[in-house]
Amino acid sequence: MARLTIPEDFNSQVTLLNNIIAQNTALGTSSPLTAFLVQQNIVLTNDEAAATAAQTHDAARALLKKQSENYRQLRDNYFTAPWAHLTGSVQFLKTFYKGNTKELGNWGITITDSGKVNYPAAFTQRSAVFITFTAKHNSYPDNSSPLQPFLTLQNINLDADSALVEQATTNNTSFTATAQQSENETELRNQIWMPVLTHIKTIGNYLMKLFSNNQKALGNWGFVVDENTQKARLRTSKLKPGETSVYAGLIVGGSITNIGTVDIHLYKGETTTGTPSIIHVGEQFGLVKGYSTVTVVNPSTLIEAKFTALSAH
Structure with missing residues (x-):
């Protein structure tokens, strides 16, 4: 059974609203929506104004998101070397305290009963470990810390x-x-936009019923009708550092969502020619007509990329 596909990402949803408004305006009083909009108390000019207001918040969201990622990268850049030095120092002290590795607890290091070092994952906890570790080293007078020979040599x-x-x-x-x-x-953004999105879905469902014998006509309004009988599923994919991969069978009207920690580059079709669309961390890219097959590139040479997409496969 054919089904109406509503875009998942905000920008594609705004584009769909604009298409609805354009088609309704072009048809004028002969538009099949004229009476329906009155009946449903939907005012497209109000929805258009709401879209503009929501876009302002979305632009601010995107800018702040990018800024936050920049700060995160700077944080990691500053912290990488100190943390590597700490873990190397801990391995040295494990040898120094062989037979009594629980002594590392006094350095702020958690040791399991089996003698394995258990480091926290979050930055805040790791930085706290570093501060405690350094304070313990500095508590020894006159360079008498058991760690000093290792620090000097390294x-x-x-x-x-x-x-x-x-x-x-x-x-x-x-x-x-x-x-x-x-x-x-x-x-x-969502507080402003969700009522408009409800209107879009209401209009789409009405047009589906109206054009039940010619559902391709919904394309004139910007809607996508999925006639694939297979049930779509959300597919999670990973790309190794520097890897390029082609993905086919993606659902037009769906989106690719970057759920990893590095940006990904997206190309239309099976090639990497032209300028890619860059999907930043946490952002979505709406799949419009022609994007059922895409090529995704992980430009990072160090970190694995991860994303989700609605797929018919």
């Missing part, structure tokens, strides 16, 4: 690392703040 300066961790912490604070602000803008 040319590690914990004071310099501490300065980097402070920079990382500052950027983490900015990352957290801008990420929250981005979420706030998303909520404001």
